[in-house]
Amino acid sequence: MKDTHTMNDPTRITGGPGRQMLEYMLDHVRAELIDTVHGLSETEARRRLVPSMTTSIGLVKHAAFAERMWFQHILGGLPEAECDGAMAGEASFVVSDNETVADVIAEFERAGNRARAIAADIDLDATRQRPGFGTVSLRWIYLLMIQEFARHAGHSDILREQTDATRRT
Numbered sequence: 001m002k003d004t005h006t007m008n009d010p011t012r013i014t015g016g017p018g019r020q021m022l023e024y025m026l027d028h029v030r031a032e033l034i035d036t037v038h039g040l041s042e043t044e045a046r047r048r049l050v051p052s053m054t055t056s057i058g059l060v061k062h063a064a065f066a067e068r069m070w071f072q073h074i075l076g077g078l079p080e081a082e083c084d085g086a087m088a089g090e091a092s093f094v095v096s097d098n099e100t101v102a103d104v105i106a107e108f109e110r111a112g113n114r115a116r117a118i119a120a121d122i123d124l125d126a127t128r129q130r131p132g133f134g135t136v137s138l139r140w141i142y143l144l145m146i147q148e149f150a151r152h153a154g155h156s157d158i159l160r161e162q163t164d165a166t167r168r169t
Contacts, residue, residue: 012024018124018139022142022146025146026142026149029146029149029153033059033149034060034108036059036153036157036159036160037060037101037105037156037160040057040101040160042101044056046095047163049162049163053094054093054159055095055159056156056160057101057104058095059093059156060104060105060108060156061095061099061104063108063148063149063152064108064110065085065086065087065089066092066148067108067112067114067115067145068084068087069087070141070145072084072111072114072115072118073087074128074141075122075128077128084114085107119141122138123138124137124139125137126138
């Protein structure tokens with residue numbers, strides 16, 4: 001299931017400056033989430049295998065929104081209208097019929113690239129205000145995104161296992 005040739009292996013960096021480790025682990029979980037949808041057909045990526053609206057490709061779509069919300073809007077201070085994609089909250093799990101798996105992966109990768117660029121010159125302890133959360137630091141945002149993307153990669157792993165099992169029957 002995993003494409004180990006492109007996956008960012010978290011065991012490669014096990015020490016070093018805190019920022020380097022946070023950025024490396026965030027990139028790792030980004031890659032893990034993308035790997036869960038590689039090789040799925042358009043139909044398989046959209047298949048609902050749980051009672052909620054959760055789909056493998058919807059998890060990647062939502063992750064792109066989370067990148068925009070936390071890095072572009074909160075950390076970078078951009079108005080939502082200037083963020084590079086929909087700021088749709090829970091509706092961010094919905095993938096339109098005209099979007100392909102490749103389109104959604106590219107959207108997530110663009111959002112990740114922009115997140116890296118925005119965060120690059122900001123100190124880990126720099127803070128921003130987030131309604132409903134209060135004061136948050138870049139360090140906290142990194143940890144939140146690592147947790148969020150790892151959780152969603154786990155969800156998508158399970159969906160992928162179910163999809164792969166149906167292929168064998």
